[in-house]
Amino acid sequence: MTESLFGAPKIPLDNLSLIEKDAPNLILWAVPAMILFTAIEILITYFQEKPYYEKQETIGSVLVGLGSLAVGASLKFALLFAVVWLYNQLPWRMSLNWWTFIPCYVIFDLCSYWAHRISHEQRFWWATHVVHHSGERYNLSVSFRLSWIQNLKTIFFLPVALIGFHPIIFFTTNQVAVLFQFWVHTEYIRRMPRWVEYIFATPSNHRVHHGSQPKYIDKNYGATFIFWDRIFGTYQLEEEPPIYGITTNISNKANPLMINFHEVADIVRDVKGAKGLRKKLFYIFGSPIKVDEEKKRNAAERKISEVA
Template sequence: MPFSLFGASKIPLNDVHTIEKSIPNIILWAVPVMLFFTAIEMVVTYYQEREFYEKKETIGSILVGLGNLVVTAALKLGLLYLCIWIYNLIPWRMELQWWTLLPCYIIYDFFSYWAHRVSHEQRFWWATHVVHHSGEFYNLTVSYRLSWIQHLKIIFFLPVAFMGFHPIIFFVTNQIAVLFQFWVHTEYIRKMPAWVEYIFATPSNHRVHHGSQEQYIDKNFGATFIFWDRIFGTFEPEGEPVIYGITTNIPNKANPIFINFHELTDMVEDVRKAKGIRKKLFYIFGSPIKIAEEKKRQEAGETAEVPA
């Protein structure tokens, strides 16, 4: 029988539970491994007397991570229904072939770059991502700091689903992409071989992304591959020691509710106070940097026009 990649049969929606059981729960399997390496890093940090961890912030990271696992589990079935519906809608459905994981992963990472970049350039999406940047210490628990409302960004990945990849491939790709980002959140891995640094988002490359200095802000968005940043002009090598956190750091470091929703709350308050639809939209979709500058001018009593 000749090989055929496209033209796979539709998946009956009443089979969604069967498909769900067929998707390996890679993240759940990986949790004990992640906790093991996190514990090792904590112990080594303690005995070396390095300031890579802070008690309240670590508690906050763990609580945020646990909440994210619960939210992800609760939404999984709904997202799977969406993926199967899209899969059935298009005529170029791909058969379940595990080698399609590679092109799916590369394409997925391309859209991840843009989703990540937009999450820094527009405040609405920044509110779904700031959780990850609010830590002032860089360690493996930072990888747990994933927003409870980050799944809104599924909209950025719908083009991948519409390309016809099997839903199982799509979900496995997502899990691997999330897990890849665990190991890059550490101070203990410095520079890797040049070819690795050139292709992948290594700890060195990703430390830059978490920097609050001017030269590091909005740089190195790549999740797995850093060459997207090289192509689109957002790459910055690690130079001076990175100062972590956001430009205005949060006070409640152990409260997962505050960590997740403080920016959303501030945005709603800014929109409520703003006069005119243009300014309200600016406070929703404007650049977080420009919004911060605008608010500083207001606090200083200056009158400033809304940036175009």
């Protein structure tokens, strides 16, 4: 079994077009279904007069999603080249077997947990993720809000590639993981059976993650499996209804450039105004919550000094 699994032949780098053709483009195939289900949810929301959608915010989500697809398509070949090149350097290359998808997915999801957690704990990485949390309504269109610079977080999935999974397995896993997260962004699915809520990142579990209340902030990072949060102490049960959005919500809700880069612009502005290297590094890599508290404290002190 070991001989048939490991020691797969190298993939010629001049043959990448064939690998690209063999790797299913699941996200692109799923787009029509995602649009259909989102449209159905919008119609149901409209006829039930529920406040789950807001026009400008939905426009922003769609535009961000289209941009994300374009960025992903433009980077696909470069990422494929990098993954295949790394695969070729490993002496323990795995051959293409369908069942290797299962361990690959579990390990990928563990890396996703930590990538997600660090994206909330360090402002530099938060700038690649805040776009997903900037919506003040919770609906299926929120799943479209993927940052145009989120591919910087590919570095967190390097351990998955280093294990030696075949590139087609690696990219298929990535796409399935992204698609899984579509259905959890809805108010219409409430609590699921207890065992499902215990294992998976369900809509209830993920609504908590998008909540801005202190008890909900930085909880339930799991993308597919919520048991990572139970293991690492970041799980929170959905209790009172979440209040969605970020601590300081953006004003221009339909502008995809504002949605994607407002935090980057804030970081640049804060670093320019900071005195000393330590403070500058704090504004780049500090906790987004602590940075926000610091800025609010500074603003309050300025108002007091102006009055005095």
